[in-house]
Amino acid sequence: MGQLEGKTAVVTGGGTGIGLATAVRLATEGAHVFITGRRKTELDAAVDTIGATMATAVAGDITVMADLDRLYDAVRARGRGLDVLFANAAVAAFVPLEEITEEHHDQVFGVNVRGMLFTVQKALPLLNDGASVILTGSTAADKGMHAFTTYAASKAAVRSFARTWSNELKGRGIRVNVVSPGVIETPGAVDLAGGEEAYAAFKKQIVPIVAKGREGHPEEVAATVAFLASEQSSYIVGANIYVDGGVNQI
Template sequence: MTLRLKGKVAVVTGGNSGIGLATAKRFVDEGASVFIFGRRQSALDEAVALIGGDITAVQGDACEPLDLDRLYATVEQAKGKLDVLFANAGLVELRPLDEFSIEHFDKTFDVNVRGLALTVQKALPLMRDGACVILTGSIAGVKGFPGYGTYSASKAAVRSFARTWTMELKDRGIRVNTISPGAIDTPIMESQVSTPEEAAALRSQYAQATPLGRLGRPEEVASVALFLASEDSSFVAGIDLFVDGGIAQV
């Protein structure tokens, strides 16, 4: 069997849980040397133990420029260059308009927009010509869900970045694409609510709203990330690829 990422070097932010963890594991299984980046050292340690193989964890915050500098210095020292960047770190807080706060807005945009932009910008000197960048968007970027206004706006910004950066980086052959997941069964479900019962209700609500009748699995998003990271998608650039069971399509 041919390994689709053999010899490639990849960075996955938010790689210690959910979609990032599943993608990091898939990348390693396909022959890549993978660096995962996240804020919680204990979760990173667990991820490294789970994934095994050629995996390195770097602790840090994507909103902190010096932490990103340390991440890419680690990659450069170990491997020299970077082939794949999956800018996946993000957060969601439910706040309807009448409960909007400056703190909520700044926190969401700091992580989902500013942090993502810094993650890509600081990787550029290390990236090989012909490398690829994958951004994590969301169906919320194109649909209106009550309570998700700030999050939705931040993910619409991510989609816009993919268009602009595709044009800005085309002379280097760097492909930039977005993955927009739908309702995926990850710990981010718990982060949106206060109790396990509320989380179960949220999962049920989204499963019923999804045409395929269930939540997605992180591994299903990881398979799409692998497609975008590999030569299988060599003529794919600037797209927003939905992995959503049809919820944003019908």
């Protein structure tokens, strides 16, 4: 028996990286996992990895309200409500202050803030009492990293969401927490850096300041999400858990 046996979970951005690793881990713990993302091919591959009996893919964009409705309609049809929501989908780009455009700002805040807000809001009727909501934050919200204005600010908003929503949902026993990854090697991180060669150079710069002496792995974030999703974390509410190898702590 896993920690989440018989539970229902939703993972946004579940096709690759941290989202995929988390969907795999939650399914291993016994949950049926609904994964969503914009790329159907990746979602279908993720279902093959997890197993069709434990995962359901619903392609969609969290900035499109009709897509969120389709996702939650699929969850509703299962008839067991929702026990775990991992609101993980996000976008990022390095853009210096003087080069920020309206389009860049609106894209980042549209996904990372607006999209997350409505991902959680539209889940409310389905969330079972005592459910766990986990939001993906970032160490960037604290670091003031060069050219990360919009992304860092969007993740600061996520941290604020967890505090406010914890207070609003406490009457239903719903816990809201944040997991904030540091440098985690994912396809998205490689793309953000500008490719494999650029990412390798980035790692050479960042690894010396990480106490663990290496970048993190998606499975390490997934383990933390699984902990926050389970009753093992029953007294953790409104927290921000760093999975960063110590880079923001030391």
